[in-house]
Amino acid sequence: MNLNLTKPIVFFDLETTGVNIATDRIVEIAILKVFPNGNKESKTWLVNPEVEIPQSSIDVHGITNEKIANEPTFKELATEVNAMIEGCDLAGFNSNRFDIPLLAEELMRAGIDFDMQDRKAIDVQVIFHKKEQRTLSAGYQFYCGRELEGAHGAEADTNATYEILLAQLDKYDDIENTVDALSEFSTHGERADFAGFILMNDKKQEIFSFGKYKGRTVEEVFKENPGYNNWMQNADFPLYTKKVLRQIKERMNPPKKKMTDAEKLQALQQKFNLR
Secondary structure, three states: OOOOOOOOEEEEEEEEOOOOOOOOOEEEEEEEEEOOOOOEEEEEEEOEOOOOOOHHHHHHHOOOOOOOOOOOEHHHHHHHHHHHHOOOEEEEOOHHHHHHHHHHHHHHHOOOOOOOOOOOEEEHHHHHHHHOOOOHHHHHHHHHOOOOOOOOOHHHHHHHHHHHHHHHHHHOOOOOOOHHHHHHHOOOOOEOOOOOOEEEOOOOOEEEOOHHHOOOEHHHHHHHOOHHHHHHHHOOOOHHHHHHHHHHHHHHOOOOOOOOHHHHHHHHHHHOOOO
């Protein structure tokens, strides 16, 4: 079965220095771009994270500090990566909770204002967990009938994720083969940011998901405690979360419309009761 696409979709996977979205860095990124006509384009980069890779992470993906010492930094690759994913929907394995948020952080650190407007996200892991409750390697064996060679390598994981989604569509007749339907099915709940610090309630209002204001709307909290936004902007939260908070703050306090000369004259006439 082929994916029913109206625009390109990018499957991607990241290998990183760790699992902290706000502070960890990419050491490898693989992208598989699938076009509506079925054509594919792929690219894999090793990345110098400019920080030491912990041994615990090396034990998972096998990428050592020596291996990436002479590779480009993400900032040097950011324009090329962004061009490849521009105008595309996104897909991955655990991508909604990890890969998309971390990629967004890296792009924004590189000066690229990434967001998810006009994009859909498909998390193949969520579909898998809702249906079978397994890991990527087990999922590849279950759906594709083969052992996943090169697991925890970005390129192998990316291609396996794409193949699993195609197999899922073959297996489950109740999952519609459209990006909109797959995106909805593979999302646990609606988030305003990537990391899940800000959720959406049933009234489509942004609410905090943590701390003393958990469950309360962001606008209500900002009105009650105007300094809370400043605290979050200066704390160790993801850049995209901070961007969402700034947008809410700006929405609450829109810039005043500049008065025309005619409007200024009218205001003066009203003030002094002139005719």
